[in-house]
Amino acid sequence: MRLRRFVVLVGAIILLVVGLASWRLLLGNDLAIRTIEVEGGERIQAETVLDIFPVKVGDNLWQVNVGQARLSLLKATPWLRDVQVVKAYPDRLRVILEERRPFVVLELAAHRSVWIDAEGYLLEPARSTEVYQPRLRGLSVAETPQGQKVTDEASLQALRDLFAFDGTFLEQFEDVQFNGSDVTLTSRAGFQVFLKNFSVKGDLSLLKRVLDVVEGSDYRYFDLRYNQLIVKPR
Known part of the structure; x- marks a missing residue:
């Protein structure tokens, strides 16, 4: 009985010490x-x-x-x-x-241009001196817990593939339009290129080989959306 009382007393003392220490930590300096x-x-x-x-x-x-x-x-x-x-x-x-790192300038509704990062998050408005070709249009955004973001992951991956492609190849285009799963590139020479957003990387490789051989301005468009190359002469 005495041993039990002693154990209970020691336990109570320990609880008191812990409680006082916790109180000191929580409320003290x-x-x-x-x-x-x-x-x-x-x-x-x-x-x-x-x-x-x-x-x-x-x-x-x-x-x-x-x-x-x-x-x-x-x-x-x-x-x-x-x-x-x-x-x-x-x-x-x-x-x-x-x-986050700025990636490209995206044109939204009413010609509002904003920087986005490689994950598609909107960062800040782009100054007029920062807006460069090609224009990037047609990507929709939505609110997320971490801010506004491009919602179409397939098109976002296509955008990354476009800007990761060979050197300065993309500089010959003045406009990139996203429309659902379709991607339309309009060149400064006046021809257009139609791609699918899920096959941009491979399609660009084929397109580059074609344009190394033919003069793009002789054609209205190059269509690579149907597992083959379709061309339309002027």
């Missing part, structure tokens, strides 16, 4: 954040991050919800691809940024 370090930002300045970050110097590090803090930053600016929030006890919080 022992774990007050003294430094918030922002790493990895190039376009986004550390001062900007600290302004929109929900956690501030002086907050209790123990109480910081890193998941909520991360999501708040991702929702605050489209330029962030990912964020890590790391507690560095006893008094530091690290915020590690992964920024």
Whole structure:
């Protein structure tokens, strides 16, 4: 009986000590954040991050919800691809940024031009000096938890394939129009090329070989949508 009382007493003391320690951690200043370090930002300045970050110097590090803090930053600016929030006890919080990279300028409705990244997220309006040929049109966007984004993944992959293709080949075209699964390229020489968005890479290779042999301006169009090359002379 005495042993049991002793065990109960020791257990109560341990619980009391743990409770007092937890209370001290939660309400005391022992774990007050003294430094918030922002790493990895190039376009986004550390001062900007600290302004929109929900956690501030002086907050209790123990109480910081890193998941909520991360999501708040991702929702605050489209330029962030990912964020890590790391507690560095006893008094530091690290915020590690992964920024999105501008990829191409996309023309939306009403001739509004915006930068998108390679994943299709809209970043910021493009200045007139940044809008270059070819014009990219016809891609629709929708709201997502991380901002507005191009919704058609097949067409987005086709866009990546277009700009990854051989050297300066794409420079001879002034307009790229997406319409469902069809992609239409209009050249400066006046001919058009019709492709399917799921076969752009292979079709461009064939088209380049053809244009190395024939003069594109002698034709109205080259159609590669039907597993064969169809040409229309002028």
